Structures are given as C-alpha cells and as structure tokens.
Amino acid sequence: MNASKTQYKKNDDGASIGIGAMIVFIALILVAAVASTIIIKTAEELQQRAEATGDDTRDELSGKIQIIMAYVSEDDGLAATVDVEEVTLIVQMAAGSDTTLISDISWLIVCNDGTATVDTNTGSLEDANNIFAESLDGTLMTAGASVTAGQTFAVVIDTNANGDDDTVAANAVDDGCQANVGDTQELRIIVDGGGETYSQLTFNAVDAGSLIV
Secondary structure (H helix, E strand, C coil): CCCCCCCCCCCCCHHHHHHHHHHHHHHHHHHHHHHHHHHHHHHHHHHHHHHHHHHHHHHHHEEEEEEEEEECCCCCCCCCCCCCCCCEEEEECCCCCCEEEEEHEEEEEECCCCCEEEEEEEECCCCCCCEECCCCCCCCCCCEECCCCCCCEEEEEEECCCCCCCCCCCCCCCCCCCCCCCEEHHHHHEEECCCEEEEEEEECCCCCECCCC
C-alpha cells in the first residue's frame, strides 16, 4: 500500500489583520468625532463670550454721560453763601447711546469735611418725589422722560440735601456735601445698564456761576 501524504498549509491570518485594522479605524473616527465636538463647543463658547464682551464694551463707551461743564448755582430765591447750596451739570448723552430714561441715570458725590467723616450725596434724576433734569432753557423734564444720543441737558443737584452718610450719628445733621472755597469732591454719573462717568469738582469759588469742572 502506498502511504498517503497530507499537506499542511500555513494558517491564513489575513482576515484577523483586516478586523484589527477596522477596529483601529473605527476608534480613530470616534476619537475624531469627540475631538471635533469639543472644538466646536469651545469655539461657540468663545464666540458668545466675545459677543458679550463686545456688547458690554459698547455699552460702557456709548451708553454713558459726557460732562460738558459744571458750575455753582443757587436754590430758588437764595443767594450763594459760604457754602455751595446747589450745583448744575451740563451733560450730554454719548454718541451711539440708546434712548435712556432719566430714572435710569443717577449721580454720586463723595466729599470730606476735613474730618474722618465721609459724606455722600446721591440720587436718581427721577425718583418718587423729584426730578433733577432740565432742558437747557430751564424747563423741568416730566416724569417718564427719556434722553437720546447727542442730547444735551442740565442736571441740578441740591448739595444742601441730606446725603447717604452711614457714619453720621442718629439725629446729627448731614450737610449733604456742601462745599467751601478750596474743596474738591468726587462726582460719578452712572447709567443703569450703561457706563459710568467720573469727574472731580474743584471749588475755587462759591459764587453763583463759578465753574467747578
């Protein structure tokens, strides 16, 4: 009898290599998808932050008050004395500003009478009882009035009114930032949702009409 010879072939592992390559390919696709999602999300967040920053910057620059001049004025029927009873600011809404209610505009004056006590005089151009904004011809603005970009108007501040002074003892008199000759005071005009304007008031004289800015 002739002995049969059996031929043994080498294992064919080509298929297993193909599956491994497919697994690696799919993994790369998944990693790329995750990475692209993160990049897109980050780009959107950066865009939103940039837009928000741009809006805030635009509001700060355009939605604010410009001080043209300020001078000592006087209360109705009262002559100026040693102390300044009233100051008038001539202001203008900055170019590009949105229409702004006068009730959204407020002032803050910080003063020192030479002691450790710091007084403040603050208020809104329109509150429940008073309106402190006038047109240039002296006509008092009405409740609910608004101002537009480029509009010039006057702000009349009574310095003899009681200020917001937390350091004043009970029943003590707070002069509300009345000024004498040589005094300097810090003034800020704030637009709600807009910008803030800073200026220094310098009282070289206290007579009516004396410039302080």
